[in-house]
Amino acid sequence: MTDAIAAEWYKLRTACSTAWILAVVAAFVVLSALSSWYLAHYWDGLSPRRREEFDAPSADQPLSVALPVCAVVLGALTVTSEYATGMIGTSVAVLPRRRLYAAKALVAAGVMLTAAAAGTAVAVLAGRAIVGGRPVPVLGAPLADGVPHLLLTGPVAAAFTLIAFGLGAVLRSTAATITTMVAQMVVLPTLTGLLPSPYGERIWSALPEGLAEQIAAPPGVSAGPGVLSAPVAAAVLLVYVAVALGAGRLSFLRRDA
Amino acid sequence: MIEVRELTKRYGGTAAVDGLSFQVRPGTVTGFLGPNGAGKSTTMRILLGLAAATSGEALVNGGRYAELRRPMLEVGALLDASAVHGGRRAFDHLGWLARSNGIGRRRVAEVLERVGLAGAARRRVGGFSLGMRQRLGIAAALLGDPGVLLFDEPVNGLDPDGVRWIRELMRGLAAEGRTVLVSSHLMSEMELTADRLVIVGRGRLIADTSVRELAERFGRGVLVRSPRPAELTGVLSAAGGSVEDDAGGALTVAGLDVADIGERAAAHGIPLYEVRPRSASLEEAYMELTAGSAEFEAAIS
Numbered sequence: 001m002t003d004a005i006a007a008e009w010y011k012l013r014t015a016c017s018t019a020w021i022l023a024v025v026a027a028f029v030v031l032s033a034l035s036s037w038y039l040a041h042y043w044d045g046l047s048p049r050r051r052e053e054f055d056a057p058s059a060d061q062p063l064s065v066a067l068p069v070c071a072v073v074l075g076a077l078t079v080t081s082e083y084a085t086g087m088i089g090t091s092v093a094v095l096p097r098r099r100l101y102a103a104k105a106l107v108a109a110g111v112m113l114t115a116a117a118a119g120t121a122v123a124v125l126a127g128r129a130i131v132g133g134r135p136v137p138v139l140g141a142p143l144a145d146g147v148p149h150l151l152l153t154g155p156v157a158a159a160f161t162l163i164a165f166g167l168g169a170v171l172r173s174t175a176a177t178i179t180t181m182v183a184q185m186v187v188l189p190t191l192t193g194l195l196p197s198p199y200g201e202r203i204w205s206a207l208p209e210g211l212a213e214q215i216a217a218p219p220g221v222s223a224g225p226g227v228l229s230a231p232v233a234a235a236v237l238l239v240y241v242a243v244a245l246g247a248g249r250l251s252f253l254r255r256d257a
Numbered sequence: 258m259i260e261v262r263e264l265t266k267r268y269g270g271t272a273a274v275d276g277l278s279f280q281v282r283p284g285t286v287t288g289f290l291g292p293n294g295a296g297k298s299t300t301m302r303i304l305l306g307l308a309a310a311t312s313g314e315a316l317v318n319g320g321r322y323a324e325l326r327r328p329m330l331e332v333g334a335l336l337d338a339s340a341v342h343g344g345r346r347a348f349d350h351l352g353w354l355a356r357s358n359g360i361g362r363r364r365v366a367e368v369l370e371r372v373g374l375a376g377a378a379r380r381r382v383g384g385f386s387l388g389m390r391q392r393l394g395i396a397a398a399l400l401g402d403p404g405v406l407l408f409d410e411p412v413n414g415l416d417p418d419g420v421r422w423i424r425e426l427m428r429g430l431a432a433e434g435r436t437v438l439v440s441s442h443l444m445s446e447m448e449l450t451a452d453r454l455v456i457v458g459r460g461r462l463i464a465d466t467s468v469r470e471l472a473e474r475f476g477r478g479v480l481v482r483s484p485r486p487a488e489l490t491g492v493l494s495a496a497g498g499s500v501e502d503d504a505g506g507a508l509t510v511a512g513l514d515v516a517d518i519g520e521r522a523a524a525h526g527i528p529l530y531e532v533r534p535r536s537a538s539l540e541e542a543y544m545e546l547t548a549g550s551a552e553f554e555a556a557i558s
Contacts, residue, residue, distance in 0.1 A: 257307040
């Protein structure tokens with residue numbers, strides 16, 4: 001298993017797409033810092049009365065919008081790019097399929113978890129440094145308030161990577177996998193708004209994007225229509241991961257490469 | 258050692274491989290010949306565990322490929338040279354492969370040197386020519402120093418230098434005692450490279466033979482030239498041969514071998530200018546064997 005993980009790690013770090021995805025994460029960290037800087041200056045210009053009404057988002061808000069997309073692209077490409085080039089034949093020939101599949105999932109999820117957690121931590125800490133002593137809500141709030149969000153952002157991003165990875169192993173197509181994932185993350189949640197209450201909210205709550213917000217919303221983000229508690233939402237997200245990974249594994253082991 | 262036993266692979270109603278059996282022994286280059294769509298690639302993919310057989314088995318060194326712990330140390334394969342990630346550098350492509358089977362980085366540099374790509378190790382594979390990709394694929398096959406090697410159409414798209422290089426490489430690998438199976442649809446190429454031939458058509462075995470046997474089997478009698486053809490015809494006919502007059506004064510004799518003809522002619526004092534066995538070119542033999550087994554044939558030929 002060590003060989004398989006080391007080989008997959010070698011592959012992932014020598015793929016251009018990985019560098020691009022990490023560059024996008026880094027760019028959104030910078031964007032988050034810029035947003036904090038803008039908010040701090042905006043705050044300086046507010047009258048005391050308007051300061052009381054001011055509602056600032058978390059420092060990593062721009063990053064938290066980009067992370068799920070990066071996670072999905074990384075997870076999908078880990079498996080679908082090999083089908084696109086045909087390199088999957090070589091991979092399957094040199095490593096047993098079970099180990100190869102597990103190693104791919106582990107490495108992709110590990111990289112995404114690390115990138116998401118590190119990016120979020122940097123964005124939040126940079127935000128605090130930029131805001132300094134100003135009592136801006138959320139940005140200047142005690143760090144402890146944001147700890148659950150800080151701790152959970154990585155695992156949630158990794159979950160998105162794994163769902164896309166499993167789906168990619170079934171569909172074997174980059175375009176199909178990323179389109180399906182993005183549609184389900186961007187289009188479906190919007191459509192639930194058209195459904196009558198309480199069904200719209202319930203369905204929204206059970207979609208991965210809604211689950212992510214219910215598990216670890218950045219502090220200060222206006223609460224969505226979620227109806228699930230954080231632990232329940234986490235359990236539902238894990239079910240998504242398990243189903244996607246299970247279906248992907250079945251397809252990966254049974255079908256001809 | 259490769260053993261294929263009663264191997265069948267069906268895709269829906271079509272049998273790509275249909276009850277195929279053959280063996281490939283160490284120390285020889287075995288040509289795996291057949292028209293496009295004859296099932297060569299499918300057989301190789303089953304050998305490597307990439308596709309599952311519908312029935313029958315394909316064994317490498319007496320076992321199934323999937324059971325090998327570090328497959329690259331026993332079997333090296335080049336299936337599709339273009340199946341590489343274009344953004345990766347040549348060294349890194351071999352690097353991850355080496356890492357997957359516990360092979361050291363020094364070996365990567367060694368095989369790059371051996372296939373003549375040492376100077377391109379840091380270049381991205383996407384910019385490689387077809388010939389360079391073939392070399393990279395061969396480097397990957399050699400990485401684990403395996404005793405069994407499979408090459409699927411390795412000379413496709415290569416220039417004459419490249420073709421000769423591959424031919425010599427394969428002969429060299431067989432001379433080192435390795436088992437080498439090379440697929441091709443070009444008889445002319447296999448004639449120069451292979452010792453043995455496994456010929457398939459429409460998924461079935463057509464011939465499992467040596468290059469020499471095949472040439473003999475498609476023998477076309479003995480060509481004889483003499484200044485006294487009429488006399489010689491009489492002598493040879495009396496000895497039980499059937500003699501035909503070729504255009505240009507030569508005779509084609511069937512039923513007698515070169516030694517018989519020489520002795521009869523000498524006994525009667527008939528001079529001979531030329532005596533040699535005529536054989537169809539291997540290309541012709543191959544065309545004859547595989548006639549009707551090509552998957553897509555031109556309607557009018």
